[in-house]
Each structure stands twice: as C-alpha cells, then as structure tokens.
Amino acid sequence: MKKKWILPMFASFMLVSGIGVSAAEAATVNELTSTAKQYIGAPYKYGGTNIQTGIDCSGYTRYIFSKFGISLKRSSREQFTQGTPVSKSDLKPGDLVFFNTSGSGVSHVGIYLGSNQFISATTSGGVEIDNINDRYYWGSRYVGARRVAEFTNEQAEQVKEAAIDFSVYASRGEAAIRLAAALGLDTNDTATPFVDVKPDSKYAGATKALNELQIFTGDASGKFNPGSPITRAQLAKVLVKAYGLQMKGEPKTFTDVPANHWAYEYVQILASNGITTGKSDGSFGVDDYATLEHLDIFIERIKNNLQ
Template sequence: MKKKWLLSIFASFMLVSGIGINAAEAATAEELTSTAKQYLGAPYKYGGTNIQTGIDCSGFTRYVFSQFGITLKRSSKEQYTQGTAVSKSDLQPGDLVFFNTSGSGISHVGIYLGDGQFISATTSDGVDIDDINDPYYWGSRYVGARRVAEFTTEQAEEVKEAAIDYSIYASRGEVATRLAQALNLDTSDTNSSFVDVKPEAKYAGAVTALQKLAVFTGDDNGKFNPGSPITRGQLAKVLVLAYGLELKGEAPTFADVPADHWAYEYVSILASNGIAFGKNDGTFGVDDYATLEHLDIFIERIQNLK
C-alpha cells in the first residue's frame, strides 16, 4: 500500500532554552497532528528511529516534533521531564501523553490528537491511533501529560470547537469497527486468524466477524494490518462486499479507474448507487486515503438506499 509522507511545511519557531515550553509562533496544533497522521501504518522497531524501516514510540514523537524545529529527548522517560505538566482534563492537541506499559514507570509516549484520541508507534500495529481512555488497555496505564509547545490561539479555538477531527485517515481497524457496528454484527468472537490481530485488541471482534463474511482478506503474510490507512478504492470493495451492493444502471467513468483496474467493478457499483462521487478533475481518487468522514458518509448513504 502506498504511503503518503510529509509535505514541506514552512513554520518558524522561537525556542526557549531549558525544559520550558517551546513557543510555536507560526505553527498550529492541526499542522502538528496532521503531520503525525501522515505516518499511520509506519512499522514499529524497538530502538528504531527511521519512519520507513522502523521506529519506536519516543523515536516517533521526536521525529514528528523535529519537523517543527522542536527537539525532544530520546527516551519516553526523558521526554516526560520536558515542558510542563498538564492535567488530563486540560489536554490539548499536540500535548505528549505518557503511559506505563511495562510495570516499571514511563515506557510509552504518544501525541494527543483531541477527542480522547492519541497517536503513537505501537509494538502491535506500528503507528496507530488509540483511545486514551480505552478500558481494555490504555486507560489503566495512563500516567500523565506534558506540554512542550504552545500553538497559535486561533488554531486552538478551532480544535476546541471541533467535536471530531475528521482529517484522521480511516485505518483498517477503525473501518472494521464502525462497519461491524453499522451492520449490527456479532463481535463476540475475537479469535481472528490474522497473525497481527490479538484477541484483546479493540477491533478483534469486528475484524473476525467481517473476515467470516469474506469482506476483509489479509496480505500475503497473513496480516490484517489494522493500523494501516485504507484507500478509497479498497473502501469501495469492502462496502460493496459488506452490503452486497449491485450495479444500478450505467455507472459513471473515472479517469483513474480504467476498465482493467482491480477496483473498477467495486467503484462502478458504489458510484452507480450514488454512494461515492468523483472529483472535479474527473478522477475518483482511487488511491487516496479515505477519511473517517468518507466512511461515515458512505455508510449513511448505503443505509438510506431504497
């Protein structure tokens, strides 16, 4: 699956010495969190610092912040000494959140995104988005947060007003979770045959249920890749199979989905039913990553079909 890596972002910073907060004069919280999301699905590697070949949790936060001229220390324990402490109730997008996953103090760090979500490099799913209050894992392991940068007031207000950050790319795990819920599937069986879907994962039941319906298939290595983003073409296939949609009349054509394209049938069916539409340039955006907004809108339109 293709990766979308960071576009050049031009922002100036005034760095404060010591362990105080960096004043990000030209940066916004959205720029930082959007940058972090560009790396969804990047592989995990203990001690790794390379976003393409493998990176660990503190390496990931360090790498993202470095794009904005902010230097973080190497380990999660060291990063916990930077900036200023922030209570859980006062978290803002861009804050660093810390967890005790080893039983011996700070051992994991991520970047808070807002709406109770954070992004981090995990041992199971690589760079992934999780719920900070997840009762099955993260919630009980949360330790605290640090603010290492102050973002512009204008952006802070915009983020505060947004109930959901719909710029988040839809990961395969999140698609499975929301789709299983929309279909009212029995998700009690969490024993998926995918080697990277552990029974205790929050999406395990949904993945297993959809796997039984042959909606989702893994890669050549038997992996589901729950943290990887899904493209609009792949999402079209998943929705067509999940809902048993059929071609309705003559489907519109798209410049980037010729008749011999693997997604042609699925895109045609989705478009012929008025579920998905193309772009102004005549393309479908078949290889573009789908967002949670795309997913929710498509599901709603399917449910409203007569």
Template sequence: MKKRWLLPIFASFVIFTGVGVNNAEAATSTELTNTAKEYIGTPYKYGGTDINTGIDCSAFTQYIFSKFGISLDRTSTAQYQQGTSVSKDNLKEGDLVFFNTSGSGISHVGIYIENGEFISATTSSGVKIAKINDPYYWGSRYVGAKRVANFTADEKEEVKDAAIDFSIYASRGEVALQLAEALGLDTSNTNSSFPDVKSTSKYAGAVVALNKLNVFNGDSNGKFNPGSPITRAQLAKVLVEAFDLSLQGNAAKFTDVSSSHWANNYVAILSSNKITTGKADGTFGINDKVTLKHLNVFLDRLNK
C-alpha cells in the first residue's frame, strides 16, 4: 500500500487522554474541565452510561476521567473510596466532590472546576455547572471531596490509583516511534521543539522527524504529550491518512460507530481494507485505548 509522507496525520493526536506513570506527561486540569464542559446539556438518565442518550452522575465523572486515562469505579459511593480526602478549603480543579442528595449517604458526584463551582450530571437539568455552596440545595448536601490525580506546578499529572500500564497500552510517543519506523524516517536529530519532549527522550528522534515533515502540530500549549494514550478512533484517522487509504468495497458495520460519528469514515476505510475486523461483540471499541498488541497488528497488516 502506498504511504503518504506529508500529511497532518497527528491532528487527531492532540485530543488529550490520560497519562500513566514512568514520567509520562499529561493533560492539565484545565483541559479536564474544558472536556467536561463540552457535555453541558447532556440529558440525565438514571443508570445511564451513554453520553449520547443519557448518563447519570457517576457515569459522567467516570467517562470524563477515562478520556484522560484515569479509571474510576462505576458508582458515586465507590468513587468516594478512591483517591485521597481533600478539605473544602483546599479543593483544586479536577477534584471529585460528593453530596448526599438521597438522605442515605453518598448519592451524587461531580468535578470541581474552581471558583466555588462544580460540573455534574443532575436529575433536573442534565450536565450543568452549579455552586458548591449553593444555600438552596448543594451547600447543605455537601459531604466531602477526593483527589484521584495531582496537578503539579509544571502541569504534570501524577495518577494515584489509576495508572495506565504502558507495557500493555500504546502511548503517543510509542505510536510516533513505530510510525516513524514504518515510514522509514531519519530519527537521528533529537533537538525537539516541544517543551515536553527533551532531547534525551527516547521519543525525541521520531517526534522531530515527523515534525520536520510537517506531519503534525503540537497542542494549543505547544506540547506533544508523548505519555498520553490514544483511542482506537484517533488511531483509525492516523492510519488512514498516514498510509493514504481509501474505501475498498464494502465495510463492516460496528454497533458503536454511528453514521454521524466523526471517525465513521476512517473506521469504514480500515475495515474495507481488512485492517480491522472489530471486536467479538460487534463493536469497534471506538473509545478504547489502543494496546501495543493491536497497534502492531494494524501496522503488520498495513505493511503486507
């Protein structure tokens, strides 16, 4: 298959997902907040876990944090057992805040976004922003807060109880390494222009080579974020554009990829080229983090 050399194939890489240990760089708490705000107005559904059709409070926090590689338990009660306790006076952006709205313990959770506000999925208005000390409702129902991730002064995040195992999952840096190798790029120059990719980083040569070819741009803060994972939807876009793929006949239909999803065409192209067959349950795994195993499978099929 023909490879495309000068394309902005890493555009989809700038969507921030999580980080792990091993000195992995991360998205900032502001990026977490901005991501949560994108879903304002999403309808509430008791027990709901689908961001498109309706979601409850704990599923909302679980979904938002999962986009940053942070695993939260399913219920607000269980989430209250994660992380470390934080006093109300020491709340920071990105902390989980908990409320007793039922009279029988923890029953609501949201994400603190500073200035005395938090965002959550409410039964009355869906996802919305509210005041944590609202005297008419939330103020008297506040129970406490937990911190599941620390944001340090240099905006690097240390995940406490939810580290991603990068011996299993592929980081952006690892994808850059393997893509540079697949494209046969010269990676001897390690003088990266990205502040979060030092010249001593094992990813530096691949990142510099790809940047030199104008293959990608950094995020809005000029960072590459080599320690963040990538979703299967994002990788679909990267591979289709990197290898200049086009639709080849019929493509399989996946139950989790709607016709209106931004990655629908990319997934269809991968499928029609027999690069992916999806999962056994009939889904593509659109929001799943890419594993190293699957990355290698995709690249092997592309190089045949």
C-alpha cells in the first residue's frame, strides 16, 4: 500500500471577475489537461512555487491556471470558498478538488481530469495523477469540489478543423516551416517554448527560430497550435513582421478590413507593397484560411520586391 503523507498546503482562487465562475473562453478541456499533465514528475517542495526546483499543491494549481489567464491565491482553505460548489457526481475537467490530509479541514487541492482522476503535487511522488476514490488514501479524505472556471468542449472545433484539407490550406506549423526556410533561419535548436510542440516535432526548429524573432508567438496558454489553419489576417501580420515591411503610398480600401480592425495595418502594408490586391469582390478575405499556394506566392513576391 502506497501511503501518502501530505503536509497542509493552501491555494485560494481569486476570479478575474471577482465572484462566480470565470469563463475561460479561450481554453479547452484538452488544453487544460494536456498542460497539467506536461509537468507529471515535477518535484515536490513544501511552500515551493517553482515547477523546476520544487512546487507544492497550491503552487502547482496556481501555476497551471495562470497559463489560462486565471489568478489563484495561495490558500486551499480559502480557495474552497471561491467559485461554486460541485457535487462529486457532477465533476467536470478543470474543477478543483479538495482533501483533508491534515485532520483539520481542507489542506490539499488538485485539478480534476475526468474519469475520477485528478492531478496534484504530492509529497510522495511530486506531480502525479491519482483517483479521487482511492480506497487506501484519497477516497476517505475527499472533502468536495469547486468550479472556478468553465473550460470549453473542443469537439466542435476539432470536427471543423478535421474537415480542412491541409494539402490545400496552410496550417500554422507548415507556415512556420516554409517561412523559416525562406528566411534562411537556423532551425537546429528544437528547444521550443510552446507546450504543444515537443523537441522531436517536425515544427520544433522552425517555431523556435521564429519565436526568438517574435514573428510567431503562442496563445495565452502557451500553445503554438501547429495543426490549426492560419487565416489571411494572421498571415499578413506574420509576413510584415518577418520581413520588416513598411507602408508605401496611400492605404487601399478593403470592404472587410475597417480602420479599427486589428489586422488593418498589416493588410495595408502588404497591399501597399504590391504583395496582395485582395479578392475580386473588394474584400481581403481577412478571416479566410490562407492556402499553401497563396503563402508561397506572397513569400515569393516579397523576396522579389526586396531584391
């Protein structure tokens, strides 16, 4: 029997909105669980907050939730009063689960992963996955759960992206590879900063090199999303930053890119340099997925202009 002695550790949640449940709209269940599992085996240290040198249960939950823009305090006892209570039968991935390991109330917190599993930093094994119904330890010490954030179900997004023909459209990963090659970047360093691009990934060297130049950055959860399509607006920004393009002449009007659009400047710079003329209907196709053909054409035009 593996017995775990957990010292009292505290982590309290402060919602972005102050009360109620925070809507983590940009974060999916899969992003949460994959991020949490990435640190399995991280060493335990009472009072620790460093995932590399040692972290306690509250430091761990705080670290994981911070990657999704959610701020947690340092006391699990106070955290147990935040959000909304959730019955054991209604647990969802992302809920915080609490245990009495000290004999004096809430003293341990973890993140529910689904299928009765939760992940937390323990004194016996560091960050690891356990069962909330474990009859030898956790089951008898379970206190309750709180929902402090809503994580979206990514099923619809996955179905949508599964229907995309990546032999026609450019994924973010493929765009990174082709752009790094066009720029002649050294892609030998595969120590990528992105949680979803491992060193052995074919995208690692390119994403690392482009990130160091601040051409490509990740999302709020630290992911690069190499398998997601890149829009024409996103591509405009990447190309402008990659080649240091500047505005030339008068702005061009595109029906779908008003002056207050976040990509307005990037699209205008591309157009002013003759890299794009837009679509026949007067739009740029700002939200359209960029094709591999257009990616290559844009890069070739820029290179010709710079010669």
